[in-house]
Amino acid sequence: MYSSLVRLQNTFGFFTTVAFVVAAIIAASDLLAPRAPVVNTLEANNVQVATGRPHYYSNKKEEYASIRFTLDADLSSLFTWNTKQLFVYVTAEWPAAGSENATNQAVIWDTIITSPSADHLMNVGPATMKKLRKSAEGKSIDPSRGKISLKNQRPKYQITHPSGKLAEIDDVVLKLHYNVQPWVGALTWNQENLDVGLWKRLKGGVSEKFAFPAIKKKKEGGEKAKV
Amino acid sequence: MFSNVQPRQAAAQLLNFGLILSTAFMMWKGLSVITDSPSPIVVVLSGSMEPAFQRGDLLFLTNRNILQETDVGEIVVYNVKDKDIPIVHRIVRKFGSGAGAKFLTKGDNNVADDTELFPPGKAFLDRTDMIGSVVGYIPFVGYVTIMLSEHPWLKTVMLAIMGLVVVLQRE
Amino acid sequence: MAEHILDQIRDVAEGQIDFEGQRLAELTVNLALSIVGAIAFFVGYFLQDIKLTVFVALGGTALTFLVVVPPWPFFNRNPVKWLPVGGGIPPQNLIMGDKAIR
Numbered sequence: 358m359y360s361s362l363v364r365l366q367n368t369f370g371f372f373t374t375v376a377f378v379v380a381a382i383i384a385a386s387d388l389l390a391p392r393a394p395v396v397n398t399l400e401a402n403n404v405q406v407a408t409g410r411p412h413y414y415s416n417k418k419e420e421y422a423s424i425r426f427t428l429d430a431d432l433s434s435l436f437t438w439n440t441k442q443l444f445v446y447v448t449a450e451w452p453a454a455g456s457e458n459a460t461n462q463a464v465i466w467d468t469i470i471t472s473p474s475a476d477h478l479m480n481v482g483p484a485t486m487k488k489l490r491k492s493a494e495g496k497s498i499d500p501s502r503g504k505i506s507l508k509n510q511r512p513k514y515q516i517t518h519p520s521g522k523l524a525e526i527d528d529v530v531l532k533l534h535y536n537v538q539p540w541v542g543a544l545t546w547n548q549e550n551l552d553v554g555l556w557k558r559l560k561g562g563v564s565e566k567f568a569f570p571a572i573k574k575k576k577e578g579g580e581k582a583k584v
Numbered sequence: 585m586f587s588n589v590q591p592r593q594a595a596a597q598l599l600n601f602g603l604i605l606s607t608a609f610m611m612w613k614g615l616s617v618i619t620d621s622p623s624p625i626v627v628v629l630s631g632s633m634e635p636a637f638q639r640g641d642l643l644f645l646t647n648r649n650i651l652q653e654t655d656v657g658e659i660v661v662y663n664v665k666d667k668d669i670p671i672v673h674r675i676v677r678k679f680g681s682g683a684g685a686k687f688l689t690k691g692d693n694n695v696a697d698d699t700e701l702f703p704p705g706k707a708f709l710d711r712t713d714m715i716g717s718v719v720g721y722i723p724f725v726g727y728v729t730i731m732l733s734e735h736p737w738l739k740t741v742m743l744a745i746m747g748l749v750v751v752l753q754r755e
Numbered sequence: 756m757a758e759h760i761l762d763q764i765r766d767v768a769e770g771q772i773d774f775e776g777q778r779l780a781e782l783t784v785n786l787a788l789s790i791v792g793a794i795a796f797f798v799g800y801f802l803q804d805i806k807l808t809v810f811v812a813l814g815g816t817a818l819t820f821l822v823v824v825p826p827w828p829f830f831n832r833n834p835v836k837w838l839p840v841g842g843g844i845p846p847q848n849l850i851m852g853d854k855a856i857r
Contacts, residue, residue, distance in 0.1 A: 362749060362752075362753065380722065414696075414700060441635070441636070444636065444692065455680075456680075456681065459680050459682070460678075461679045462655070462677065462678045464676040464677065467676075469635065475635050480635070514676070519686055519707070519708065534656075534657050536659075538721070539721060540723060541723060542721065543720050543721075544659070
């Protein structure tokens with residue numbers, strides 16, 4: 358510690374040590390925050406299967422399904438000071454042909470819910486950003502953002518299958534999942550059937566079984582013109 | 585200035601330097617074995633997963649499936665042929681289970697899924713294309729590497745500062 | 756001559772402090788940074804605001820650097836008292852040569 362340079366090095370060295378210790382404690386403090394996520398309603402409303410090119414890069418016609426759904430969930434307990442964002446996604450899952458346990462899973466809808474501390478990172482236009490920031494003005498965390506209520510929501514993604522066939526499949530369910538992204542520490546997902554300490558499993562979150570219907574005939578021109 | 589450096593002292597310094605290097609290498613390889621991943625720690629290079637990950641954030645990966653299979657919703661790092669840069673994206677579709685499972689990924693911040701990033705004729709990823717799944721996160725720490733690779737003159741500046749320090753230091 | 760100027764620059768750049776000052780500096784660094792880290796965590800945890808933690812930690816660390824790195828006068832209050840060159844009392848009981856052996 359006799360010269361300025363040595364003092365600079367030693368101070369910086371100890372600073373990194375302290376920074377890592379504090380970061381580790383912050384990450385560990387997540388375990389002290391109880392989580393009790395609840396899904397009140399999750400159901401498929403309107404399921405349709407059609408033939409066509411679901412993406413602009415599709416090179417062949419294939420069957421694709423579109424599932425409208427209703428979701429009512431309270432994930433507000435997932436927002437703590439170390440939460441950066443919550444990624445919420447709804448998947449459709451149905452058994453795969455061949456094996457007993459194999460399944461097919463596809464995300465039909467997702468959303469990113471930021472904490473107020475991460476609002477500035479959202480990739481949205483200036484008007485939406487202003488609204489987003491205003492919604493949590495003066496608050497460092499905003500658990501009310503974790504309340505989701507959607508009625509007859511149109512899916513973000515159409516479902517396909519590598520085989521190109523989707524019509525008339527039974528035992529399809531919708532499932533809600535979430536992924537908590539911390540500011541520092543471990544990424545966590547919803548626990549399906551296991552309580553870990555203060556973190557309770559996701560209550561509800563699986564819809565009743567339904568079936569993909571037979572292929573819907575293309576509508577006539579009159580209906581299309583409206584779209 | 586260097587004439588009075590003892591050979592024994594110089595040798596000790598050289599050994600010390602070698603020790604630091606080999607310790608770092610051992611830790612990296614050890615972590616590689618524990619996680620079964622060729623690259624257990626990666627720095628985020630693109631903004632396609634924003635706002636979850638920014639450029640320069642550090643990600644910890646594991647390539648083992650101890651509790652369950654790699655699943656939809658996990659954020660994986662994968663390599664496709666002809667591209668050197670590994671991609672960090674989220675799995676949005678999974679068809680089948682086990683070794684034959686087919687995966688499709690998408691960046692949270694991208695509008696379209698990754699089908700276009702795959703080589704022609706490849707519509708899905710296999711489990712073997714992935715080098716790990718993200719389990720831990722530290723923000724910003726890796727930004728130095730991005731700065732150094734994008735602004736090569738910074739290396740010169742750093743070398744100059746080091747040289748100045750050596751000149752201004754006394755034994 | 757160049758060597759002489761370089762020596763003067765080195766003196767300024769080196770920022771030497773005395774032995775007591777070194778002990779004090781080390782204690783200050785360890786204590787100050789630990790306390791800053793603890794305060795940063797508790798402020799953030801109880802106000803549930805991680806940005807506060809970052810600001811407190813960075814501010815406190817900057818302050819620590821400012822206190823410790825420059826050779827402030829209070830690090831140089833105990834200069835080493837060297838023995839005078841060539842002078843002083845010659846040590847007693849030091850007899851060289853044959854006479855020392857009884």
